[in-house]
Each structure stands twice: as C-alpha cells, then as structure tokens.
Amino acid sequence: MEEAGQSREEISAQMLSSCPNRARRKCSLSRTAGLTGREGQVARGSRDDSSPQEPCYLRNMISKCRWKLLAMLAFVLVVMVWYSISREDRYIELFYFPILEKKEPCLQGEAERKVSKLFGNYSQEQPIFLQLKDYFWVKTPSAYELPYGTKGSEDLLLRVLAITSYSIPESIQRLKCRRCVVVGNGHRLRNSLLGEAINKYDVVIRLNNAPVAGYEGDVGSKTTMRLFYPESAHFNPKVEDNPDTLLVLVAFKAMDFHWIESILSDKKRVRKGFWKQPPLIWDVNPKQIRILNPFFMEIAADKLLRLPMQQPHKIKQKPTTGLLAITLALHLCDLVHIAGFGYPDAQNKKESIHYYEQITIKSMAWSGHNVSQEALAIKRMLEIGAVKNLTYF
Template sequence: MTSKSHWKLLALALVLVVVMVWYSISREDRYIEFFYFPVSEKKEPCFQGEAERQASKIFGNHSREQPIFLQLKDYFWVKTPSAYELPFGTKGSEDLLLRVLAITSYSIPESIQSLECRRCVVVGNGHRLKNSSLGGVINKYDVVIRLNNAPVAGYEGDVGSKTTIRLFYPESAHFDPKIENNPDTLLVLVAFKAMDFHWIETILSDKKRVRKGFWKQPPLIWDVNPKQIRILNPFFMEIAADKLLSLPIQQPRKIKQPTTGLLAITLALHLCDLVHIAGFGYPDAYNKKQTIHYYEQITLKSMAGSGHNVSQEAVAIKRMLEMGAVKNLTYF
C-alpha cells in the first residue's frame, strides 16, 4: 500500500469517527433541545402577574381563583361536586377526604402570601443536576419546589438545601421529612387513588396501617407534623393532562397521567410570578445506560409501565420554554 493510500484510509477513518460521535450526541436527547440561559449572580427581574399571563396562553381561560390546596369547608359545608374520579377529581372519595382534611391544613404561609412578586424554581430529579453546582442559585429563590423522595442531604452543592414545597404520593414518601426538608416545608400530597387518602389518614392518626392497594409499599411509620401536610387540588392534574398532554380525562382502567414534575410546573405557573426549572429531561430511549436521576443508578427502563409518556412531556416543556413561560437553569 502506498503512503498516499495509507493517509487516505486514515482520513476516512477519522471522518467516520467524527460522524459517529456527532450522531451519538445528537441522539442523546432525541426529544430535547438545549434551552438554557446562563445563570447570573444577580436576580432576574420579577414582574407581578407575568406567569399568570403566560399560563393563560397555555391553559386558555386561566384563573387563579382555583385554590391550590383542598379545604375542609368546600366539602363539609358546600359539598363541592367533582365531575371526575382521582387523580383528576375527588368523585367517590369524599368521605375519606373529609377525614384527612379535618386533621391537615390548607393555608399558604404568610412568608409566601406577602411577597409582591414570587420567584419560584421547580427542581426536577434529573441527572443533569449532578455536578451542576447550582445549589447556591437554587437557595436564592423565594419558593423552591421539589419532587417525591429526591434527597437534599449530601447533594446541597448541586440542588441546594432550601425546600418550600415538596410534592409526594405514598409510594414516593420514602424519605425522612426531618432530614430532607426544612422545618417549615409544606408536604403536598398528590392523590392518584382513594387509598392514598386512606394511607395519609392512618399515618397522621396512628391508625392500623394499610399494606395493600399500592404498586409499591409506602412507609408504615412517617414522622411528620400534620400541620405541614397539604392536599393538592386535583384541578392541576386535570389541566396538566388536558391542556399540556391532550390526554382524555375520562380514561379506561389503565390511565395515563402527568409526572409529578410536569404537575409541579403547572402548580408553579398558578402560584408564582416568575418560574424557572432545573434538572428536567430524560435521556434518549435508546440510551440504556444513562441514569435518569442525580441520586440513584436507575435508567429509563424503570419508567416502563409507569403510565407516563416522557417524550410527550418533553414536547410540552419545550413548548413552555419556547413561549418564555418558564426558563431553564440546566439544559433541556
């Protein structure tokens, strides 16, 4: 082989390697674009009512009249009728719900209510937060919303230490509220089924625990102050499913529903004036080895059969980013 031919083969091999690397990177997040804005030490200006205006573009006839948390008076005195069953309404679960609302609270803390402009960040559980060094930035927001059992202890440098609101459901309650939360953190139950109300009632009232009716055994002992528990209004699950994912609300037995993360963004657009997100996005479906969370070694395979359509949710979040309804601290 001549020297010239040898160099041609080497050049061809190099081109092939470059193409393969580019293809791999481009497929890394098949449904995900790099929507990102540089993190600044200065606070971004907050304009009162801005998130509400943006939300109206997404959800249509949007109003903040809907209460964020369910209240006893709406069920005990008024008997507010619900058109849908859980997770999109409370139809058929009212008796259980009444007992839970009698021992929990519904108020939004004065420290949040009194803010002229509420700056919020929804912290996802995604692997993108690992080694992000965003902890200090996250702690500066007025409201920090976290999801499920995502840990804070040991990850403060990347995810911060402040938690204003934590959304959870029984199967995701495997965390120590005293370690992973602040003393004033609101623990907000997202109810998917009637047994979720039954579980929280037995925990708070120290009744006989329930062990069946869950896809994963929830905690049997959970040291939490009932006054910090709130019940999320299923209205937010309904509009996230309907307006963001175009899911039918009246579904067959095996229903599809939004993830807790998408639900949290929907809630933030209702509660806040400025909404940022961090740690959202999944790896490409073909990437079997990439972990999906910043704190554990599980892959996208674990999402199979979860009732979530993550690619559809990625499209919904991308749309909100393009509209400027939310901004991203990590890439998406």
C-alpha cells in the same frame, strides 16, 4: 525461405492488424519493446500517429473545473457550520438559562399571563390546596374521580382535611413578586453546582423522595414544598426537608387518602393497594401536610398533554409529579425557573434518569407516563417564555 525471411516490420504489421482496437496499444508496446534505435522510434511514431485518441472528456472537465468544485464544497461547509451554530444559539436561548449575578426582573402575574396561551380561559384562579369548608359546608360534587377530581372519595377526604391544613405560609403570601424554582430529579443536576443559586429563590419546590443531604452543592438545601404520593414519600422526611417545609400530597387513588389518614391519626396501617410499600411510620407534623387541588392534575393532563379524563385502560396515562409541579408553580408564582428536567434518549439505555440513583429509562415503561409528550409540553412553555431553564433540556 522467403517467408521465413520476412522483415520484422511486416510481421509487426500483421500482428497489429489482428489485435482488437483496445488491445492494439498493448500490441504496439510489445512490438516496439523489441525494436531499438531509429527503427523503434519510427515504429512508435507511426503507431501513435495512426491510433485513435482514448476518450478523456470527463477527466479534462474535472481538471478544468476542479477549483469550482472546491469552491462550491467550501461554500456548503460554511453554510452548514453557520446553520448549526445558529440552531445551537437558538437551542441555548430557548432551553438554557445561565445563572446571572443579578436577579431577573420579576413582574407580578407575568408567568400566568404567558402560560395563558396554553391554558386559555380554562385556567382561572383556583385554590392551591383543598380545604375543609369546600367539602363540609358546600356540597359541590366533583366531575371526575382521582386523580383529576375527588368524586367518590369525599368521605375519606373530609377526615383527612380535618387534621391537616391548607394555608400558604405568610412569608410567601406577603411577597409582591414570587420567584420560584422547580427542582426536578434528572441526572443532569449531577455536578451542576446549582445549589447556591437554587437556595436564593423565594420558593423551592422538590419532588417525591429526591434527597438533599449529600447533594447540597448541586441541588441546594432549601425546600419550601415537596410534592409526593405514598409510594414516593421519603421514610425519614426530617432528614431531607426543612422544619417549615410543606409536604403536599398528590392523590392518585382513594387508597392514598387511607394511607395519610392512618399515618396522621395513628390508625391501623394500610398495606395493600400500592405498587410499592409506602412508609408505615412517618414522623411528620400534620400541620405541615397539604392536599393538592386535583384541578392542577386535570389542567396538566387536558391542556398540556391532551389526555382524556376518562380512560378505559387498566394502566391510565397521567402527568408526572414534575409536570404537575410546574403547573402548580405557574399558578402560585410570578417567575418560574426549572432545573433537572428531561430524560435520556430512548437509545441511551444505560444512563441514569436520576441524579441520586442508578435506574434507567426502562423503569418508566409501566409508569403510565408519556415522557416524550411531556418533553414537548415543557418545550412549548420554554418557547413562550412561561418558564426558563437552569439546566440544558
């Protein structure tokens, strides 16, 4: 009966002594939950006084230093924002050239002087277009085959040069300073509203079969030169070009000379040897046709893309018509601007690469063009100021 009559204080003490340290707090709470009045207050007071303090140094440190941490975070955010803005400004400065109301000062030979940092002494004065006398009267064999030279294709070329021309229009020759724009075919031209600005340049160079009709507000309507190869020739050139537009053939293979000769001389058409069927009827004036000097293909491949001239692979890497057109412009013009260059990111597989049709970057897989390497080459030209961009790149 005496054991049964033990005081509640003694029973509580025994319970606490049997609890682990971490559990004693719970035991104390359960004990004191049954106590009321002064006994409960004394029991809680005696327990609180005797129990060890819970570790809280980390919480105290964070509490005391919270304002310092917030200040450091704010500083880091400010630095990140400043860096991003400065990089964006630099990006715009290098790769984007907004249209100005007044013409940019044009200095004769300025473009070629700047690009000499890339071309070096390798780039000397070269004829833009091939002419008959260079092959008929002077027997100077080319060092490379097409597209970097004419080795092995001289006989075909002679027949083509006999019915075409090579002169640069007098309206361009008499200019003291030639302002040129190379209009690419990129998707970023869509809704650009650059048409009016593009028409103001002295020389407007276009590529392949890129249309003008229906897109005049974005790409303009003036075409001084159009670079093409048989597979990229527009089936009705009079629709997309001006009456005085020069159609400049970029020959990638000997069959290209066969095609242009059969068209201009109305001979039996060549149907094989092309990756895509070129036009079999092509309504053009032979005096509008020019044959681009393969020198520009060679220098674009060698100096801009570091490609070997002799490539053993079946599908050889070669510059695009766009990069070739920029290289040509840097030798023909004193001021060179570009628009509509650049491809979507490789991850963006659904965005069109052209402003006028829905084909994606996947179509470039077997083209023999290294678009990433070409992007770096164009960025180098932008950085040194040899060309300026009318669209973002």
